[in-house]
Amino acid sequence: MSSDGKAGQGTSHWFDDDAGPVVRPYAMTRGRTTSAGQHRLDLIAVVVAETRADDREADHTLAPEHVDIVELCRSTPQSVAELASELDLPIGVVRVLVGDLVAQELVHVTRPVPPAELPDESILRDVINGLRAL
């Protein structure tokens, strides 16, 4: 407890400069940091637009960022890391937004090889051959 009554003034800058960036990106997710029923999406999980996303008129419950994600994934499936980089959003925000889109069946996500399980030997061979051929 400060004995100086003006202490509040001295620390108020923290809210402006440092507290701000914490909150702002997550305004797009309405403060959510996880999405319901969603296991944590891996950085290399690939987001694929569903065909029905083409046919559906934009829904007003979708934020522009949701629409951006569907747009980006339509022509080429994109990894979560690429989406975050492309849209300049923190990974955590992209995870929540993708979770929303999965819930609305506008996209689906392909799971990368499960942790603790190495991919097939044949895939590893393909990787080696692919690297050599670069």
Add this chain to the structure above:
Amino acid sequence: MAILGRSARRKPTVEPVTLKILVAGGFGVGKTTLVGAVSEIKPLRTEETLSEAGRPVDDLVGVEAKSTTTVAMDFGRITLREDLVLYLFGTPGQDRFWFLWDELAQGSLGAVVLADTRRLEDCFAAIDYFERRAIPFAVGVNCFDEADRYPADMVRQALDLDDGVPVVLCDARDRQSVKEVLVTVVRHAMARATAAREAANG
């Protein structure tokens, strides 16, 4: 807003298998350079905003604890085939972001630990990390022009590596050299997997 309308002319999309290799090592050892040497895209940067409140070590006295940190991870992509894509992730250099590594390391194929012989100790932490989690890794000794060269075996001894761990001298700027390092990691991962399978089958 008819952004989502536009049907027909779409070819069936290929859903690629994605794999990742981590690139670890001390600050300034050339992680992003290595990624850039083989990536088909300019290394991208992705960020995670962390609130200090989410970290157990902090005690929340005072408003200062609310300050945030942004951790950047650089990554690159190599499309090996239309349906097979390899991502390279440079791990955040600062030690205090170790907890982010867990998420990066999960499901990774293996790792490259980049070392600089002038500051070998900078990569100890990364080696410990991968050893403890049994993640296959190879050590790439980035041969800086101005640094003295040491044979791979000397580096292996200095790092006290297990016999199986490959050590390769490399140049993080050189595409060919980096490709060789990556092939070494994948081969090592494959050998480990085979050995594990044989052990399991008696």
